[in-house]
Amino acid sequence: MKVVVTGGAGFIGANLCELLAGSADVDEVVALDDLSTGFVENLDGIDAEFVEGTILDTGLLDRVFAGADSIVHLGARGSVPRSVDDPVASHDANTNGTLQVLEAARRAGNVQVIVASSSSVYGANTQLPKVETMATRPVSPYAATKLATESYTLAWQFTYGLPTLAFRFFNVFGPKQSVGHAYAAVMPAFLDAAISGRPLPVHGDGTQSRDFTYVGTVCSVIADAIGRQVTHPDAVNLAFGTRTSLLEVIAVMEELMGRDLPLEFQPTRRGDVKHTQADNGVLMGLFPDVVPTDLRTGLTATIAWYEQYLG
């Protein structure tokens, strides 16, 4: 079996390539990435072929997708604040990029396409937990591109019969998530600060909450979806209905790291939503055997990785 991972040198992509490369069912893993936010070093020691290039290059997509059984499309310009600063660049990579991936998959033949959407599509809809059938109300350019990503994907399933699966990821965390820049996600930003002895930057009052999902769990669900060639006609939440505030995350970090962590409160960022929490009924129906890694266990592994990486 051949699997192509777009964005394969990124955080989730590299973790997924590692899992797939060790799987008996997968013979060939190809990571396609333009290295705009990913790092080739994320693939060190992993038995995957790395191809540098953009998902906007249709000729390259045709060459890389030839003979693939599954394409996991993770390549995108992540981060809400990054999209607020440059919405056109986010649209190009995320919306146009997805369209090109779907069209190349259609040319390649009957290949399963799994794409990454985001809980950000629920946006201004304040109901909790988030059920897939709820109205979507994007409040950032990034969220709009992710709604476009899943909409195109589902439309290509209906219109062209492409076997697709669109996941809405919530806050994924774990080793290899990028740090050291203004657009870093909250977990790596906190760990970077904690390990470097700086106060943890908290936007808002810290009571905002997220359905944090360990990257290993996300990757094992995707691997199962590839192995059984799972498809679904609607977007599927990939999270487990837990809701943890940033202040609660910091308390667990303090306990695991054995010291108090000073905080620096900063203004709330434009486009950020207050709370996310998934309803996982559809996910559990499709993947009944999945056992999620809990926050404490995932954070323990994540802290160990960052201490080694940043230390």
Ligand SMILES: NC(=O)c1ccc[n+]([C@@H]2O[C@H](COP(=O)([O-])OP(=O)(O)OC[C@H]3O[C@@H](n4cnc5c(N)ncnc54)[C@H](O)[C@@H]3O)[C@@H](O)[C@H]2O)c1
């Ligand atoms: N991490 C999360 O919490 C989260 C939440 C919701 C959705 N997602 C989605 O999951 C996917 C993976 O996110 P991640 O956290 O691993 O981010 P990441 O930035 O680490 O990975 C994205 C990768 O895509 C690559 N990329 C960007 N534009 C490209 C292009 N034009 N051509 C080829 N490669 C390109 C980047 O270089 C990077 O390696 C993204 O689609 C993201 O929107 C992530």
